[in-house]
Amino acid sequence: MTDDNPAPTVGQKVTAAMDEFIATVLRHLRTGEGNPLDELGLDKSREELQYWRPDVPGAGTAPE
Numbered sequence: 001m002t003d004d005n006p007a008p009t010v011g012q013k014v015t016a017a018m019d020e021f022i023a024t025v026l027r028h029l030r031t032g033e034g035n036p037l038d039e040l041g042l043d044k045s046r047e048e049l050q051y052w053r054p055d056v057p058g059a060g061t062a063p064e
Contacts, residue, residue, distance in 0.1 A: 021040065024036050024039055024040055
């Protein structure tokens with residue numbers, strides 16, 4: 001027997017993941033509650049962003 005529902009392609013999987021990510025971030029921006037990185041399980045990214053410094057001179061804010 002053949003399955004009538006073909007497996008999702010890589011592009012469809014990526015699109016679904018990005019849709020979920022964007023929806024989560026926008027919901028947090030709209031409500032102002034919590035941190036979207038926590039909900040998405042991106043704690044390491046939150047830590048990296050906290051201490052991020054631009055490595056290109058003139059890109060972003062200058063260190064004080």
